[in-house]
Amino acid sequence: MVTIYDIAKKTGFSPTTVSKVFNGYSDVSQKTRRIIMDTAEELGYLPNAHARSLTTKRSWTIGILFIETSGVGLLHPYFGGVIEGFKKVATSKGYDLMFVSKDIGGKKSGYLEHCKIRGVDGVVIVLPDYTDPYFIELLESDIPCVLLDQESDSKSTVYSDxxxxxxxxxxxxxxxxxxxxxxxxxxxxxxxxxxxxxxxxxxxxxxxxxxxxxxxxxxxxxxxxxxxxxxxxxxxxxxxxxxxxxxxxxxxxxxxxxxxxxxxxxxxxxxxxxxxxxxxxxxxxxxxxxxxxDTYVLGKRAADMLIYCIEGGSEIQQAVIPVELVIRDSCRPL
Missing domain, CATH: 3.40.50.2300 (Response regulator)
Structure with missing residues (x-):
């Protein structure tokens, strides 16, 4: 079985530094964290999630709630880039991602109930819907949330300009x-x-x-x-x-x-x-x-903000991401 000592030996970092990465400490640089995480994946190391949860009082799981009413689902053009950016930051800091739904085990329930049963540390909400009472219930709870493509007075938000x-x-x-x-x-x-x-x-x-x-x-x-x-x-x-x-x-x-x-x-x-x-x-x-x-940047910024909240940050943040006009062939001068 691969241990943190094997990773420490291969990377040249101390076992303490390796342990800090897997336990989500913030005093480790992103470069060091990335090297250790890549080496762990290469060696096939599986951290003991239960032990880590007992130590840090976290599940190390982030919920993804994608409220999308067009029927396109995960093929929605907005979704792929956002989640890819979000995933890059979240996994680099030791978090797993889990989709949140209303229904658990075949019975009707709400988003909040699902989050509590699964013990998620926080939720990123993509394309929020203020007409959905289940969404409002989650928004008013004490679970850290970040909203993508929406404004809010009570939660941090990220959206394009x-x-x-x-x-x-x-x-x-x-x-x-x-x-x-x-x-x-x-x-x-x-x-x-x-x-x-x-x-x-x-x-x-x-x-x-x-x-x-x-x-x-x-x-x-x-x-x-x-x-x-x-x-x-x-x-x-x-x-x-x-x-x-x-x-x-x-x-x-x-x-x-x-x-x-x-x-x-x-x-x-x-x-x-x-x-x-x-x-x-x-x-x-x-x-x-x-x-x-830039959907990728939207996702990365949302992940940074959510992890800040999970780790105790109390400031409500709002990030407006710049956009860019891309000129191609569908316009002509008169």
Missing amino acids: NVAGSIEAIEYLYSLGHRDIAYINGGQTFAGEKRLQGYMQGMQKLGLPVLPQHIVQGSYDYTVESGRIAMEELLKLDTLPTAVFVAGDNFAIGAIGAIKAHGLSVPEDISAVGFDDIEMAKYVTPALTTVRQ
Whole structure:
């Protein structure tokens, strides 16, 4: 059986330092922690989780609650990058990850009950839903929580700068000479509301009229099909916009399909800008100009904040992650 002494011998660090890494002490550098964790994995070392829990009064388990109503589930483009970033930080500090659901052992229960039964040390909540009473119950408990893509007065939060990204998209279209800029809005979510706010602010800042018929409400699920349906509404107008800003890349891909189906071309007839920079954005024709949100950084920042709370930090933090306009081929100057 591999012991901490074997790891100490191979890495050159003291057994005390190795023990500190597996017990989550904060006075070990990330570089040292990474070397020890990598060596432990290489040697096949399995720390005694029960003994570690008795020593530290923790389960060393973090719950992941992903409230996603579109039916896409773990294939949601926002999810993969966020969880990859979150996992990198959490596992480097000795935590296991566990998905949280409402149902345990075939019976109906709540998120809070699940967390208590499993003894999680904290929970990261992705795409929170304030209409869900089970979520509110968890939020009001004493279990450390960090919210991704939401605002809160009681818990730490991490989200992209949706407003600034939307304003930048409008300013870019304006710089190309566009004045009639339509908008396909996302669902009634935190990000959707902020992106609409950014569109309105960007248009007003540049002195452009915001026409009611130029704002089309897409569905909550941000699918390609719902983007196509929303664009169909804009294409019924007597005077077409010269550009459309779209609240999500899946929406934008659907919108481009609708434009082409009407015998028009992107960007020759209508320019298009998306939001998110999903993997597919650079492979569609034309390649999609979009606002990139860094989901990996969102996840890493959320993990740092949650572990801070688990280790006794009491300050409520708010992190707004910058976004970036990625210019490709779906826009043209007038």
